[in-house]
Amino acid sequence: MTTALKEKITKNARLEFRVADQQKALIEEAAQLQGVSVSDFLAGAAHREAVKVIQDSAAIQLSREESARFVQALLSPPAPNAALQKLMQDPSAR
Structure with a gap:
């Protein structure tokens, strides 16, 4: 059992769902084995x-x-193209 399950936790949210009989039996057995x-x-x-x-x-x-390739791109990025150079000259882009 994990530490989180051993701690006293306030449980106020609810989940409900249906399972097949075989699934329920398997889950019950597993829960019992873990106590x-x-x-x-x-x-x-x-x-x-x-x-x-x-x-x-x-x-x-x-x-x-x-x-x-990713590391190479980080270590050796391509030179800035004309559009990027123009954008970097625009003070409103900073």
Whole structure:
């Protein structure tokens, strides 16, 4: 059980959903094996998955080749083109 589940947390939000009988039985067994209620088991599992999904969506996955090109672009950026040079001369763009 995670530390967050052991702490006393005020729970006032509610989620409801339906599952197949087989899913319910599996979830109940897993919760029992961990010594927690079905609600705590599902809340913990959903929270862990939500954190993972959010972290995964925030990270950019690059191949080695893409990584090398990205680093090269940072280290050796292209020279500014005429449009960028003109924009940089405009005081309102600063």
